[in-house]
Amino acid sequence: MSITGARRPGDGCKKGLTMPELTLRLGGYQPARSVHTRAMHVFADALRARLGERVEILYTENVTAAGHKAVDLLPMTEGEAIDICYIASSSLVERVPSLGLFDVPFHITDRGAAYALADGPAGRRLAGDVTAATGFAVLAYWDNGFRHISNGRHPITHPRDCRGLKIRTLDNALHQRVFRSLGFEPVTIDVRELAAAVHERRVDAQENPLTNLVNFSLHKTHRFVTLTGHFFGVALVLCNRARLASWPDDVQTAIAAAMVEATAAQRRYAAEDDETCLAMLKADGVAIAGPGQFDRAAFLDAVADIRAEAARAAGVG
Numbered sequence: 001m002s003i004t005g006a007r008r009p010g011d012g013c014k015k016g017l018t019m020p021e022l023t024l025r026l027g028g029y030q031p032a033r034s035v036h037t038r039a040m041h042v043f044a045d046a047l048r049a050r051l052g053e054r055v056e057i058l059y060t061e062n063v064t065a066a067g068h069k070a071v072d073l074l075p076m077t078e079g080e081a082i083d084i085c086y087i088a089s090s091s092l093v094e095r096v097p098s099l100g101l102f103d104v105p106f107h108i109t110d111r112g113a114a115y116a117l118a119d120g121p122a123g124r125r126l127a128g129d130v131t132a133a134t135g136f137a138v139l140a141y142w143d144n145g146f147r148h149i150s151n152g153r154h155p156i157t158h159p160r161d162c163r164g165l166k167i168r169t170l171d172n173a174l175h176q177r178v179f180r181s182l183g184f185e186p187v188t189i190d191v192r193e194l195a196a197a198v199h200e201r202r203v204d205a206q207e208n209p210l211t212n213l214v215n216f217s218l219h220k221t222h223r224f225v226t227l228t229g230h231f232f233g234v235a236l237v238l239c240n241r242a243r244l245a246s247w248p249d250d251v252q253t254a255i256a257a258a259m260v261e262a263t264a265a266q267r268r269y270a271a272e273d274d275e276t277c278l279a280m281l282k283a284d285g286v287a288i289a290g291p292g293q294f295d296r297a298a299f300l301d302a303v304a305d306i307r308a309e310a311a312r313a314a315g316v317g
Helices: 035-054 070-078 097-103 111-119 121-133 173-182 191-199 210-215 241-246 249-283 296-302 304-314
Strands: 022-027 055-060 084-088 136-151 166-169 185-188 205-208 224-240 287-289
Touching: 022 035, 022 070, 035 055, 035 136, 035 249, 070 084, 070 224, 084 136, 097 121, 097 173, 097 224, 097 304, 111 121, 111 136, 111 224, 111 249, 121 136, 136 210, 136 241, 136 249, 166 173, 166 191, 173 185, 173 296, 173 304, 191 205, 205 210, 205 224, 210 249, 224 241, 224 249, 224 296, 249 287, 296 304
Parallel strands: 022 055, 022 084, 166 185, 166 205, 224 287
Antiparallel strands: 084 224, 136 205, 136 224
Protein backbone atom coordinates (compact mmCIF):
# COMPACT_ATOMS: atom_id res chain seq x y z
CA MET A 1 0.00 0.00 0.00
CA SER A 2 1.23 3.47 -0.78
CA ILE A 3 1.01 6.57 1.35
CA THR A 4 0.21 9.90 -0.23
CA GLY A 5 0.46 13.33 1.29
CA ALA A 6 3.21 12.35 3.76
CA ARG A 7 4.03 15.23 6.08
CA ARG A 8 7.43 15.78 7.67
CA PRO A 9 7.39 17.29 11.17
CA GLY A 10 10.01 20.03 11.48
CA ASP A 11 12.75 20.53 8.94
CA GLY A 12 13.90 16.93 8.70
CA CYS A 13 17.08 16.19 6.78
CA LYS A 14 18.26 19.21 4.80
CA LYS A 15 19.20 18.70 1.18
CA GLY A 16 22.88 18.74 0.51
CA LEU A 17 23.85 17.66 4.00
CA THR A 18 24.54 14.23 5.47
CA MET A 19 22.18 11.58 4.19
CA PRO A 20 20.07 10.04 6.96
CA GLU A 21 20.87 6.51 8.11
CA LEU A 22 17.17 5.87 8.72
CA THR A 23 13.92 7.14 7.25
CA LEU A 24 11.19 6.56 9.83
CA ARG A 25 7.60 6.54 8.55
CA LEU A 26 4.83 7.31 11.05
CA GLY A 27 1.12 6.87 10.41
CA GLY A 28 -2.10 7.93 12.11
CA TYR A 29 -5.78 8.50 11.38
CA GLN A 30 -6.76 11.68 13.21
CA PRO A 31 -6.64 15.41 12.41
CA ALA A 32 -3.80 17.75 13.35
CA ARG A 33 -5.48 19.00 16.54
CA SER A 34 -6.01 15.51 17.99
CA VAL A 35 -4.15 14.39 21.09
CA HIS A 36 -2.60 11.49 19.17
CA THR A 37 -1.31 13.58 16.29
CA ARG A 38 0.15 16.17 18.64
CA ALA A 39 1.89 13.40 20.61
CA MET A 40 3.34 11.90 17.43
CA HIS A 41 4.93 15.28 16.75
CA VAL A 42 6.39 15.27 20.27
CA PHE A 43 7.85 11.84 19.51
CA ALA A 44 9.31 13.03 16.20
CA ASP A 45 10.88 16.11 17.79
CA ALA A 46 12.28 14.12 20.72
CA LEU A 47 13.76 11.51 18.40
CA ARG A 48 15.29 14.13 16.15
CA ALA A 49 16.81 15.82 19.20
CA ARG A 50 18.58 12.55 20.01
CA LEU A 51 19.59 11.41 16.53
CA GLY A 52 19.86 14.65 14.56
CA GLU A 53 20.41 14.22 10.84
CA ARG A 54 20.85 10.48 11.24
CA VAL A 55 17.06 10.17 10.98
CA GLU A 56 14.51 11.54 8.53
CA ILE A 57 10.92 11.40 9.78
CA LEU A 58 7.91 11.26 7.48
CA TYR A 59 4.48 11.46 9.06
CA THR A 60 1.13 10.80 7.42
CA GLU A 61 -1.14 12.33 10.05
CA ASN A 62 -4.39 10.97 8.66
CA VAL A 63 -4.34 8.00 6.29
CA THR A 64 -8.11 8.24 5.82
CA ALA A 65 -7.53 11.48 3.90
CA ALA A 66 -5.66 9.36 1.35
CA GLY A 67 -8.59 6.94 1.02
CA HIS A 68 -7.50 4.33 3.56
CA LYS A 69 -9.51 3.02 6.46
CA ALA A 70 -8.06 3.57 9.92
CA VAL A 71 -7.65 -0.19 10.38
CA ASP A 72 -5.49 -0.28 7.24
CA LEU A 73 -2.72 1.01 9.50
CA LEU A 74 -2.32 -2.53 10.79
CA PRO A 75 -1.38 -4.23 7.48
CA MET A 76 0.49 -1.10 6.39
CA THR A 77 2.69 -1.29 9.50
CA GLU A 78 3.14 -5.06 9.38
CA GLY A 79 4.01 -4.57 5.72
CA GLU A 80 6.35 -2.07 4.11
CA ALA A 81 4.42 1.22 4.07
CA ILE A 82 4.69 2.41 7.68
CA ASP A 83 7.09 1.78 10.56
CA ILE A 84 5.14 3.12 13.55
CA CYS A 85 1.43 3.76 14.02
CA TYR A 86 -1.18 4.09 16.74
CA ILE A 87 -4.47 2.17 16.72
CA ALA A 88 -7.28 1.43 19.16
CA SER A 89 -6.49 -1.79 21.06
CA SER A 90 -10.00 -3.03 20.25
CA SER A 91 -8.99 -3.20 16.58
CA LEU A 92 -6.43 -5.91 17.40
CA VAL A 93 -8.35 -7.91 19.98
CA GLU A 94 -9.51 -10.54 17.47
CA ARG A 95 -5.87 -11.49 16.87
CA VAL A 96 -4.75 -10.90 20.47
CA PRO A 97 -7.70 -11.88 22.70
CA SER A 98 -5.94 -10.88 25.93
CA LEU A 99 -6.24 -7.24 24.85
CA GLY A 100 -9.86 -7.69 25.88
CA LEU A 101 -8.58 -6.60 29.29
CA PHE A 102 -9.25 -3.06 28.08
CA ASP A 103 -12.75 -3.95 26.83
CA VAL A 104 -14.43 -5.00 30.08
CA PRO A 105 -17.44 -2.63 30.17
CA PHE A 106 -17.66 -0.14 33.04
CA HIS A 107 -14.49 -1.62 34.58
CA ILE A 108 -11.97 1.22 34.38
CA THR A 109 -13.24 4.41 36.00
CA ASP A 110 -9.99 6.21 36.77
CA ARG A 111 -7.18 7.29 34.43
CA GLY A 112 -4.52 6.61 37.06
CA ALA A 113 -5.66 3.02 37.43
CA ALA A 114 -5.65 2.59 33.66
CA TYR A 115 -2.09 3.87 33.39
CA ALA A 116 -0.92 1.66 36.25
CA LEU A 117 -2.47 -1.32 34.48
CA ALA A 118 -0.88 -0.50 31.14
CA ASP A 119 2.55 0.36 32.55
CA GLY A 120 2.77 -2.56 34.97
CA PRO A 121 3.02 -6.36 34.70
CA ALA A 122 -0.30 -6.63 32.85
CA GLY A 123 0.88 -4.24 30.14
CA ARG A 124 4.15 -6.14 29.75
CA ARG A 125 2.25 -9.41 29.47
CA LEU A 126 -0.05 -7.97 26.82
CA ALA A 127 2.93 -6.62 24.88
CA GLY A 128 4.35 -10.15 24.89
CA ASP A 129 1.04 -11.51 23.61
CA VAL A 130 1.06 -8.97 20.77
CA THR A 131 4.61 -9.99 19.89
CA ALA A 132 3.66 -13.67 19.85
CA ALA A 133 0.60 -13.24 17.64
CA THR A 134 1.59 -10.45 15.24
CA GLY A 135 4.47 -8.72 13.49
CA PHE A 136 4.31 -5.78 15.91
CA ALA A 137 6.23 -4.56 18.92
CA VAL A 138 4.25 -2.44 21.40
CA LEU A 139 6.08 0.83 22.06
CA ALA A 140 3.48 2.45 24.33
CA TYR A 141 -0.09 2.52 25.57
CA TRP A 142 -1.79 5.84 24.87
CA ASP A 143 -4.91 7.33 26.38
CA ASN A 144 -7.79 6.90 23.91
CA GLY A 145 -10.27 8.43 26.34
CA PHE A 146 -13.38 7.43 28.22
CA ARG A 147 -16.05 6.55 25.71
CA HIS A 148 -19.47 8.18 26.05
CA ILE A 149 -22.74 7.97 24.12
CA SER A 150 -24.08 10.76 21.92
CA ASN A 151 -27.26 10.80 19.87
CA GLY A 152 -29.48 13.11 17.86
CA ARG A 153 -32.87 11.92 19.07
CA HIS A 154 -33.40 12.41 22.81
CA PRO A 155 -31.69 12.32 26.22
CA ILE A 156 -30.43 8.89 27.26
CA THR A 157 -30.67 8.36 31.01
CA HIS A 158 -31.72 4.70 31.16
CA PRO A 159 -31.25 1.65 28.89
CA ARG A 160 -34.90 1.91 27.82
CA ASP A 161 -33.92 5.17 26.06
CA CYS A 162 -31.54 3.17 23.86
CA ARG A 163 -34.18 0.90 22.39
CA GLY A 164 -34.45 1.04 18.64
CA LEU A 165 -31.55 3.45 18.16
CA LYS A 166 -28.94 2.54 15.58
CA ILE A 167 -25.49 3.15 17.10
CA ARG A 168 -22.12 3.28 15.36
CA THR A 169 -19.57 1.06 17.09
CA LEU A 170 -16.05 -0.22 16.56
CA ASP A 171 -15.50 -3.52 14.77
CA ASN A 172 -15.38 -5.44 18.03
CA ALA A 173 -17.71 -8.31 18.86
CA LEU A 174 -17.79 -7.63 22.61
CA HIS A 175 -18.59 -3.95 22.08
CA GLN A 176 -21.46 -4.93 19.80
CA ARG A 177 -22.82 -7.36 22.39
CA VAL A 178 -22.71 -4.64 25.04
CA PHE A 179 -24.67 -2.17 22.97
CA ARG A 180 -27.17 -4.78 21.85
CA SER A 181 -27.78 -5.63 25.52
CA LEU A 182 -28.48 -1.95 26.19
CA GLY A 183 -31.14 -1.99 23.46
CA PHE A 184 -29.20 -0.42 20.62
CA GLU A 185 -28.82 -1.75 17.09
CA PRO A 186 -25.01 -1.73 16.65
CA VAL A 187 -23.52 -0.87 13.25
CA THR A 188 -19.80 -1.02 12.42
CA ILE A 189 -18.52 2.02 10.51
CA ASP A 190 -14.86 2.92 10.03
CA VAL A 191 -13.74 6.26 11.39
CA ARG A 192 -13.25 7.42 7.78
CA GLU A 193 -17.05 7.41 7.36
CA LEU A 194 -18.03 8.32 10.93
CA ALA A 195 -18.71 12.03 10.46
CA ALA A 196 -20.73 11.49 7.28
CA ALA A 197 -22.76 8.68 8.88
CA VAL A 198 -23.66 10.93 11.80
CA HIS A 199 -24.39 14.10 9.83
CA GLU A 200 -26.43 12.20 7.22
CA ARG A 201 -28.29 10.48 10.09
CA ARG A 202 -27.44 7.00 8.86
CA VAL A 203 -26.98 6.27 12.56
CA ASP A 204 -28.94 7.68 15.49
CA ALA A 205 -26.14 7.42 18.03
CA GLN A 206 -22.41 6.83 18.36
CA GLU A 207 -19.92 6.35 21.19
CA ASN A 208 -16.53 8.00 21.44
CA PRO A 209 -14.33 10.09 23.72
CA LEU A 210 -15.39 13.74 23.90
CA THR A 211 -12.30 14.76 21.93
CA ASN A 212 -13.55 12.82 18.90
CA LEU A 213 -17.07 14.17 19.34
CA VAL A 214 -15.64 17.68 18.98
CA ASN A 215 -12.82 17.00 16.48
CA PHE A 216 -15.23 15.40 14.01
CA SER A 217 -17.97 17.99 14.77
CA LEU A 218 -20.39 15.20 15.66
CA HIS A 219 -21.99 17.42 18.31
CA LYS A 220 -23.43 19.62 15.56
CA THR A 221 -25.84 16.76 14.81
CA HIS A 222 -25.82 14.88 18.10
CA ARG A 223 -27.17 17.33 20.66
CA PHE A 224 -27.50 14.81 23.51
CA VAL A 225 -24.50 13.29 25.33
CA THR A 226 -24.50 10.85 28.23
CA LEU A 227 -21.20 10.57 30.10
CA THR A 228 -21.43 6.82 30.55
CA GLY A 229 -17.69 6.14 30.45
CA HIS A 230 -18.63 2.58 29.46
CA PHE A 231 -15.15 1.84 28.09
CA PHE A 232 -11.77 3.41 28.70
CA GLY A 233 -10.05 3.39 25.33
CA VAL A 234 -6.41 2.44 24.93
CA ALA A 235 -4.44 3.19 21.79
CA LEU A 236 -1.51 0.90 21.10
CA VAL A 237 1.59 2.48 19.58
CA LEU A 238 2.94 -0.25 17.34
CA CYS A 239 6.19 -0.67 15.45
CA ASN A 240 7.09 -3.20 12.79
CA ARG A 241 9.00 -5.60 15.01
CA ALA A 242 11.43 -6.96 12.41
CA ARG A 243 12.48 -3.50 11.28
CA LEU A 244 12.83 -2.29 14.87
CA ALA A 245 15.17 -5.20 15.59
CA SER A 246 17.22 -4.40 12.48
CA TRP A 247 18.01 -0.84 13.56
CA PRO A 248 21.19 -0.07 15.56
CA ASP A 249 20.95 -0.45 19.33
CA ASP A 250 21.39 3.27 19.97
CA VAL A 251 18.54 4.04 17.54
CA GLN A 252 16.28 1.59 19.37
CA THR A 253 17.25 3.21 22.67
CA ALA A 254 16.51 6.66 21.27
CA ILE A 255 13.11 5.52 19.99
CA ALA A 256 12.22 4.11 23.41
CA ALA A 257 13.28 7.28 25.21
CA ALA A 258 11.48 9.55 22.74
CA MET A 259 8.32 7.47 23.13
CA VAL A 260 8.44 7.91 26.92
CA GLU A 261 8.38 11.68 26.36
CA ALA A 262 5.58 11.41 23.81
CA THR A 263 3.48 9.17 26.05
CA ALA A 264 3.70 11.58 28.98
CA ALA A 265 2.63 14.41 26.69
CA GLN A 266 -0.15 12.38 25.08
CA ARG A 267 -1.71 11.44 28.40
CA ARG A 268 -1.54 15.03 29.58
CA TYR A 269 -3.16 16.21 26.35
CA ALA A 270 -5.92 13.62 26.71
CA ALA A 271 -6.87 14.62 30.24
CA GLU A 272 -6.76 18.34 29.38
CA ASP A 273 -8.78 17.79 26.23
CA ASP A 274 -11.57 16.09 28.16
CA GLU A 275 -12.06 19.21 30.26
CA THR A 276 -11.77 21.56 27.29
CA CYS A 277 -14.20 19.58 25.14
CA LEU A 278 -16.77 19.26 27.91
CA ALA A 279 -16.71 23.02 28.39
CA MET A 280 -17.05 23.55 24.62
CA LEU A 281 -20.04 21.21 24.40
CA LYS A 282 -21.80 22.93 27.28
CA ALA A 283 -21.11 26.35 25.78
CA ASP A 284 -22.56 25.14 22.47
CA GLY A 285 -25.79 24.13 24.17
CA VAL A 286 -25.35 20.36 23.95
CA ALA A 287 -27.46 18.59 26.60
CA ILE A 288 -25.05 16.72 28.88
CA ALA A 289 -26.20 13.96 31.24
CA GLY A 290 -23.37 13.64 33.72
CA PRO A 291 -22.90 11.58 36.90
CA GLY A 292 -26.10 11.50 38.93
CA GLN A 293 -28.18 12.50 35.90
CA PHE A 294 -28.50 9.02 34.40
CA ASP A 295 -29.21 5.62 35.94
CA ARG A 296 -25.72 4.12 35.97
CA ALA A 297 -26.92 1.12 38.00
CA ALA A 298 -29.45 0.27 35.30
CA PHE A 299 -26.72 0.37 32.64
CA LEU A 300 -24.51 -1.89 34.74
CA ASP A 301 -27.39 -4.29 35.32
CA ALA A 302 -28.19 -4.47 31.59
CA VAL A 303 -24.66 -5.69 30.79
CA ALA A 304 -23.96 -7.61 34.02
CA ASP A 305 -23.57 -11.02 32.40
CA ILE A 306 -21.33 -9.72 29.62
CA ARG A 307 -19.30 -7.74 32.13
CA ALA A 308 -18.74 -10.81 34.34
CA GLU A 309 -17.84 -12.98 31.35
CA ALA A 310 -15.38 -10.41 29.97
CA ALA A 311 -13.81 -9.89 33.39
CA ARG A 312 -13.28 -13.66 33.83
CA ALA A 313 -11.76 -13.92 30.36
CA ALA A 314 -9.44 -10.99 31.11
CA GLY A 315 -8.51 -12.37 34.54
CA VAL A 316 -9.82 -9.40 36.50
CA GLY A 317 -12.35 -9.15 39.31
